[in-house]
Amino acid sequence: MAIIKTTDKDWLDFQSAVKELKEYFLSLSARKGRALTYNVLTYGCQLNESDSEKLSGMLSAMGLIPSSGGELDDADVILFNTCSIRENADRHLFGNLGVFKTLKKKDPDVIIAVCGCMMKVPENVAKIKKSYPYVDLVFDPQQLHRLPLLLRDSIRSKKQLVNIAADDYIAEDSFFPIDRKRKFRALVPIMYGCNNFCTYCIVPYARGRERSRDFGEIVRELEDLASKGYKEVMLLGQNVNSYKGEDGKTFADILRAASDFEEFSRVRFMSSHPKDISDEVIDIMATRPNVEKHLHLAMQSGSDRILKAMNRPYTISRFLEIADTFRSRVEGGSLTTDIIVGFPGETEEDFQQTLRAVEKAKFDAAFTFQYSARPGTKAAAFEDQIPADIVTDRFGRLTEYTNRYAEESNSRLAGKTMEVLIEGISKAGDMTFSGRTITNHLVNFTIPEELGIDPGPDNLEGRLCEVRIDRARPYSVDGVLVSLRGA
């Protein structure tokens, strides 16, 4: 498997395919007497969200406009960006593909395409070929930059086109038109893929080998984002701390470069692997005011035996040592994690060790997962798979623990006035606003009328404010806005 950097020729081919598709869609639109739309359905993690911003950017460049965006919203181009980690992802995809069959029958010009991590699992591709012949195009996440070429070929041939690459490409973000979903937050991938091969995980197969973007390109992108008014950047990678740029540049160099832009109120990053996180990065978090005081460090298990079987090269005492370093250096910082229960061979004693580790680390929040075998991974072939009822029982007991510490973490904020970056109207839809502290705590707040603040998203999104926190909930805190910063 080779790592291939895109060249100027790829860029020229890209542009010429976009141009041809634009003409095609323009004539189709004239024929139908209406504007043509696209719907990109995104499942899974922030890397997928970032990919979808590029997919949307490319479709916009072809002259299409976004549909209203519901999950089953009709559109002229429907693109599924799939995930193979999250529960039930496959049921979701195949269920939804079934729904669009009627649409395709009614209007053969509709294009249905599927990409994302699930397409690197041969069984899924075989199923589409066999049972979903009306899907026009199937491609994998490594070939995002080839969407225009593949779409053009599929329209020309009028046959199902399946193109799964054997190579890992690295296309710089500057290559793409990007439709960023949020006005104030920019997702900035700094590296792609993963070399760790944790035995339960499909990502190294789905996303290929680790490859880092050019340091210079990343800084240029940050410069551009700062000049366009973005307030928050989220540096993304499966394993950001193993970033390796030209001239020995490390993740610490990127974090410093990003935080040098005063325009950014928040510099965030995801994810860190315990084997790679450095004291230098923790120091940057401690000393730079606009770098978030939040570290997401996946523990996965509290048992050394299970960590070894997972191919996670650290012991639980080393993990807790890093947690201690973070807590002692980054005052008030929050530590979050991922934990899997029911990994093959996990005994009650192993599970108890996980509970004890949670007690010691006192995670501010935890994403908990029930182990599920992913075809193609090593652990899927392990013999001692744990019965579902035991997994469910352990999961329930674990979440009771993790919720307790999450609530405690939120309770510590009660009574304080904290700086919050406003994200928008809260999901409750009742004129409660939401935002995050620099420790990534979610804050829902109201705005007293007497302050005379325009509550419109254009005025509020991306701005910093002070919120007095008066109540803690399990996953968030409630408060009242005290003052709004700057214009």
Ligand code: 5AD
């Ligand atoms: N089963 C359960 N959880 C998984 N994760 C990854 N693969 C699996 C799997 N096969 C979890 C890990 C990872 C998070 C993103 O998803 O905890 O950190």
Ligand code: SF4
């Ligand atoms: Fe998967 Fe492990 Fe890589 Fe994370 S570090 S993406 S869990 S293989």
